[in-house]
Amino acid sequence: MKSAAFLVSASLLLSGAAQAAELTVAVAANFAAPMQKIAAAFEKETGHKLALSFGGTGKFYAQIRNGAPFEVLLAADDETPARLEQEGQGVAGTRFTYAIGKLVLWSRQPGLVDDQGEVLRSGAFERIALADPKLAPYGAAAMQTLQKLDLAEALSGKFVQGESIGQAYQFVATRNAPLGFVALSQVFAEGLLTEGSAWRVPETLYEPIRQDALILARGRDNPAASALMRYLQGDAARAIIGAYGYGF
Incomplete structure (x- = not known):
């Protein structure tokens, strides 16, 4: 019985490890502090790993157009993700406003x-x-x-x-x-x-600073990408986002 239980536990652990994925995320500079907290909580809950890069949205746009290996973009505006989606660089239907700056x-x-x-x-x-x-x-x-x-x-x-x-x-x-x-x-x-x-x-x-998230073309088949998008819209992430003064 103990041997069977051990095999079941090992199987579950291996299954979880197989499902865990790594994700490269381009994050607007203003969102650095909350995203670091969100990433830690997300990784603990899901087992996925995030590689975060922080910088200017305009620079990220140019890098993505030139083939940078980002899989998700958390922009400082809503225009850049919309443009990337229109240009085929993003996955249609995945864009949403994660914060209002x-x-x-x-x-x-x-x-x-x-x-x-x-x-x-x-x-x-x-x-x-x-x-x-x-x-x-x-x-x-x-x-x-x-x-x-x-x-x-x-x-x-x-x-x-x-x-x-x-x-x-x-x-x-x-x-x-x-x-x-x-x-x-x-x-x-x-x-x-x-x-x-x-x-x-x-x-x-000033005009509302709507900050949109988008799964990029490289992240289309990465389960961690869709998991992160769901997490950003959940209560745990929103509590962190709100604590830094953002609106929704």
């Missing part, structure tokens, strides 16, 4: 950024960081905000642009820029500011 004006210096964003009108700073509006959705949102405030032209000489929101964040984090527009998720956790001072930019000042 929020923009924040942030400084590592306490008290520099007030809770109404009036520091922008004072101009009492040498540089302001933002992601490239042509490449990064959060950069586009920052420009929309400044244009609606009628400050884009006045502050243009102080812009320090990064390729992605991750680089824009680094400019401020390393104090190469005293303040900058970054993703809320980069500086808030569990509803609290992690450091410095910040202004949550009203969502009326």
